[in-house]
Amino acid sequence: MITAQAATEIVLNHLQELEVEEISFQDTIGRVLAEDLVADNDFPPFDRVMRDGIAIRYADFEKGVRTFKIVGLQAAGSPPLVVENAGECVEIMTGAMMSKGVDTVLMYEEITIENGMATLQTEKINFHQNIHDKGLDRKQGSIVVKAGKHISPAELGVAASIGRLTLKVYKTPTIAIVSTGDELVEVSEAPLPYQIRRSNVYTLAPLLNDYNIKAELFHLVDDKEIVTNTLADLATRFDVICLSGGVSKGKLDYVPDALEAIGVEKLFYKVKQRPGKPFWFGKTSAGTTVFALPGNPVSSFMCTNRYLIPWLRASLGLEPFDLPFAELSADFTFKKDLQYFLQVKLAFGSDAKLYAHPVVGNGSGDLINLSDADGLLELPSEQNEFKKGEVYRLFQYR
Numbered sequence: 001m002i003t004a005q006a007a008t009e010i011v012l013n014h015l016q017e018l019e020v021e022e023i024s025f026q027d028t029i030g031r032v033l034a035e036d037l038v039a040d041n042d043f044p045p046f047d048r049v050m051r052d053g054i055a056i057r058y059a060d061f062e063k064g065v066r067t068f069k070i071v072g073l074q075a076a077g078s079p080p081l082v083v084e085n086a087g088e089c090v091e092i093m094t095g096a097m098m099s100k101g102v103d104t105v106l107m108y109e110e111i112t113i114e115n116g117m118a119t120l121q122t123e124k125i126n127f128h129q130n131i132h133d134k135g136l137d138r139k140q141g142s143i144v145v146k147a148g149k150h151i152s153p154a155e156l157g158v159a160a161s162i163g164r165l166t167l168k169v170y171k172t173p174t175i176a177i178v179s180t181g182d183e184l185v186e187v188s189e190a191p192l193p194y195q196i197r198r199s200n201v202y203t204l205a206p207l208l209n210d211y212n213i214k215a216e217l218f219h220l221v222d223d224k225e226i227v228t229n230t231l232a233d234l235a236t237r238f239d240v241i242c243l244s245g246g247v248s249k250g251k252l253d254y255v256p257d258a259l260e261a262i263g264v265e266k267l268f269y270k271v272k273q274r275p276g277k278p279f280w281f282g283k284t285s286a287g288t289t290v291f292a293l294p295g296n297p298v299s300s301f302m303c304t305n306r307y308l309i310p311w312l313r314a315s316l317g318l319e320p321f322d323l324p325f326a327e328l329s330a331d332f333t334f335k336k337d338l339q340y341f342l343q344v345k346l347a348f349g350s351d352a353k354l355y356a357h358p359v360v361g362n363g364s365g366d367l368i369n370l371s372d373a374d375g376l377l378e379l380p381s382e383q384n385e386f387k388k389g390e391v392y393r394l395f396q397y398r
Helices: 004-012 058-062 153-161 200-211 224-237 255-261 297-315 367-372
Strands: 020-024 053-056 067-074 088-092 104-107 111-114 117-120 143-145 166-170 175-180 216-220 240-244 265-269 280-283 289-293 325-328 339-348 354-358 375-379 391-396
Touching (some): 004 297, 053 067, 175 200, 200 297, 224 255, 240 297, 297 375
Parallel strands (some): 067 088
Antiparallel strands (some): 020 166, 053 104, 067 117, 265 280, 280 289, 339 375
16 A cells, blocks of 8 residues: 555656647637647737727827817727827727827716817826737737646637637547446436445546546446456547446455456555545556546545546646645544545635635545535645644645
């Protein structure tokens, strides 16, 4: 049995080498950018008006002019008007290209308009105010988004603004999530007194949504030949197999033997942690990575958050642990020499700190308790007493 730190090191030393593909920019949310995005124009591409109002010459204001003749209206999306004479102005709208011959914008709230004349109601004016200068944000040819960025709606908007219909992104691995056990029935079925509905795969699959990955779901009954043959088939079709259940020492736990029988190299088995101790990790010579997780709901959920998601992030070129920390709101004791993942309810205090309130359940089989909590606080194995006010790494799932 190895420590959680040693297990993490092994997992992160066996990453997937991912190729690059080019897809529609609209399909890239959650993907990781494999190229720099470069500005095809200055940002903004012209001197852009920031407020609705009028545009004047600042020199006229300095000479004492306070009433200006309106000579036109400059709308957003239309060519710039030209102001030729002193004492003239144009009405101008937010987003419009700055009219020629003027250099300062006043808001409607700062003027009155009557009979085609605009009169200033303020003496607080700065030269070039309310104008967003051409190229202030980015210059043409500069990098606006660097490769390696996890694409969000913000990056999608940038891609659209520079006219990129397709983007190069890293391919995501194909993932099979597999439940095991004769005690499991489909969600649509009414379980017999000795059965339960199949829920783990539906809990784990959404954890991949942030990376635009749609896992395929499978189920294995407790039959050694079926388990072995099915895993052999999945190993040829998927980059990752994530199993839930069948990895302990029970007489019907066929997964470890089946994995070794089909040529999956065992890289470790059992981790000094709770929940999730009977965790099996390995890889085939062809590159398929196998996360064989305990079947208890909290165990499989924790291991996916703690190991599979960091492995995926690192394979995609992201930081494996892009995680916050939280402060314990109450003392907590755990006597075992194991890394403990405490279920916690989260809340920000008036001091802007993130506080973790322990939510004690009934063990790793208590799936319902996960819905009462917001995250898992990782407590180190070398401690038994965890004091209020101490800060630990948080795996936040809500």
